Amino acid sequence: MGRRPAFDRASIARATLELVSEGGPRAATIGAIAARLGAPTGSIYHRYPSRELLLAELWLSVVERFNVGFLAVLAGADAKEAGPAAARFWASWTREHPIEARVFLLHRHEDFVPGEWPDAVHERAQRALAAMADGLRAYTRRRFGGASAANLRRVRFAVIDVPQGTLKRYVQAAKPPPAQIDELIDTAVRAVLDAQERGLRRA
Amino acid sequence: MGRRPAFDRASIARATLELVSEGGPRAATIGAIAARLGAPTGSIYHRYPSRELLLAELWLSVVERFNVGFLAVLAGADAKEAGPAAARFWASWTREHPIEARVFLLHRHEDFVPGEWPDAVHERAQRALAAMADGLRAYTRRRFGGASAANLRRVRFAVIDVPQGTLKRYVQAAKPPPAQIDELIDTAVRAVLDAQERGLRRA
């Protein structure tokens, strides 16, 4: 009962993803999304209540998918190896998901959702944040015995800041990161995580 | 001959800097800048021909000032120490210039100047880019004897990507980075720069 839909949520989300990847969130205007689909602007609003919510869901879905893979690696059995592996995960994820990587690594959520998160996705956003925080805390405890602020900072530095800061350059240039990058990340991360133990032993 | 100016370029630039620091480039609308100065919107255009050029000059002046300090440290006499020192420079600069750091670390130039640089500042932008590239190449040669692509990547990773990726977190939170951060950066950077030599010796 009713007309067959021509533009579903998935294709709208896909077009938005591509536009953001190519030109950032500013490029994903309702008009541009509609034009890419060959749809009239009004049709977008049959699927999404507002541009803000469309962009918020896009951002969240990319972050959630990254988190799943990343946190799985970070929870790997060997605590000594899981950290470096999680850091290297950034590079492989970037190679496998170049479009999503541009969304995730080149923009902050504020560029998508200025101010507060809309109610409709607020809880989802909190969950994503909490999942990451929990994963880091769990790994820190596993690796160092306790999750002091200093230990947490060390882990965050190693498994997030270093790889993220490094890969942005290649994602920006739309080139897959060279294999050497994985080595550099690995070297830096091991040095930082092992340094804590040397420090403890010395103390 | 003529009326005494009430709003000069410096105060307009300052207001713009503050607005960008607080809310990103999007917040620096002509209206907001004028409101902060208690000026009418039209007055901005007596000093700057367009918003685009105002933002472009703001970005460039911050980058140029950072570059001067950074490249001076990177050119320090002791080649072994200059790299780690340059990496740590990011942290101290961030502590000393929190406002500018938010402009420099939280946004890319595309957020200020979408597309090509305006003619009026194009050459200045090129100069800033070239200065950084030259400094990195010179250091790479000094430290490793040659500036191969791999060596250059190693240096860029150590003295730019690692510190930049790390500090963003604290700049974003508007908190001065804790002293531990300097240690983490130092450890990671030394490990990566020294690893090249170990690799060479083995070969």
Next chain:
DNA sequence: GGCGAATTAGAATATGGGTTCTAGAACACG
């Protein structure tokens, strides 16, 4: 085949923000 819900289609509306325009004010200089 006709009814009605779901949808397309795209014009109309509203708003925000950059830029320009006109009028008036202030100050240096003769």
Next chain:
DNA sequence: CGTGTTCTAGAACCCATATTCTAATTCGCC
């Protein structure tokens, strides 16, 4: 003190974009 020039002041204009509204279309179902 008048005069010209440089500026303030702020309204007016214009365009891009999000959102809404109305009409037309399609298709399952009776």
